[in-house]
Amino acid sequence: MKSRRMFWQIAEKIEALIKSGTYPPGSRLPPERELAETFDVSRPTIRESIIALEVKHLVEARTSSGVYVLEPPKNDSESEGSDISAFELTQARALVEGEAAALAALSISEGELATLKTTLEVMESGVGAEKADREFHLVISRATRNNAIVLAVQKFWTLRDTLPQIQSAYANVCTQSDKDRLNEHKAIYTALKNNDAQAARTAMHAHFNRLINALFELSEKQALEEVRKKTSQTRDLYSLRHLVG
Known part of the structure; x- marks a missing residue:
């Protein structure tokens, strides 16, 4: 970077x-x-x-x-989670879902693996990829046999789908890297199929690491653009061109 x-x-x-x-x-x-x-x-x-x-x-x-x-700004009950950034959500997902993948690798069923394979095929087709992405992660959470993990992952997706600042950030980075996302999910699937907990954890972390780096690059680009705009407005305000032109 x-x-x-x-x-x-x-x-x-x-x-x-x-x-x-x-x-x-x-x-x-x-x-x-x-x-x-x-x-x-x-x-x-x-x-x-x-x-x-x-x-x-x-x-x-x-x-x-x-x-x-x-x-x-003051927070109220109606704005629960409104101060959560895309960076915070992504980091939390990496921590929780990395361990969820490792745990799932030890107990995932053939039926769940078949479902994951279907979601990969949908993502590869490009039609309904976002829904398939969500299902992929939820299947892994269920494969842990831990209801608290399932609830946590479901909450992550609720935040991802309902908070405007996170919706916007994810939309800008996910649509630009469909190939990377697919390959990362395939690596996670392969590790799960091989019942390799460490490989599953590593593959999940690699997926979120690429995502959070993309978010940082996008954030810096947007910040620079806003600063340039503000600087231009300030320059116009105090310009002496009308005196020296």
């Missing part, structure tokens, strides 16, 4: 200070010059970092006043 841009690294450091309470909600961030000295970067880098934080709704730049830390 490409190294992250400097302004984004600084933005993440400031975000960490905000979350730690160093800069609490309502407080004003130190002046641009002071931040540049603190992080040993140029003032333009600090400006871009602040823009990145504005895009994430963590701070607000107020004309002739400074940059202020915003209050975090």
Whole structure:
């Protein structure tokens, strides 16, 4: 993965200070010059970092006043899970489903293997691939003979299918890698068929590792685009072209 841009690294450091309470909600961030000295970067880098934080709704730049830390959004019972990111869900799935695959490899039935093979054929056809993908993972969870694991995997898929931020992220990466997804599922199936717990765990982890890396690349691309847009708007606002043109 490409190294992250400097302004984004600084933005993440400031975000960490905000979350730690160093800069609490309502407080004003130190002046641009002071931040540049603190992080040993140029003032333009600090400006871009602040823009990145504005895009994430963590701070607000107020004309002739400074940059202020915003209050975090409040959660309520109707927004359960709304703060879960695609990264968090994918990591959780990797941890749980990796072990589920290892456990399933020791107890999976011939009937369940046949069902998995059918889902692979559907994925390869390209028609109904998403539904087949879901069934593939649910069959493996049931093959563990552990109802708690089944419930956990079902909940993961509910979050995947109902939270807008996760729907959007997954849609953008899954549709671009159908071949990779199919090959990864085939590797999982082969390990299960061979009753090889370690290979099943490794294959499942490889599947989610590729997915989370794709999510990171997409996230960084979108963040850079938003920062460029915000920078362009700021440049237009303070441009002196009308004075020197």
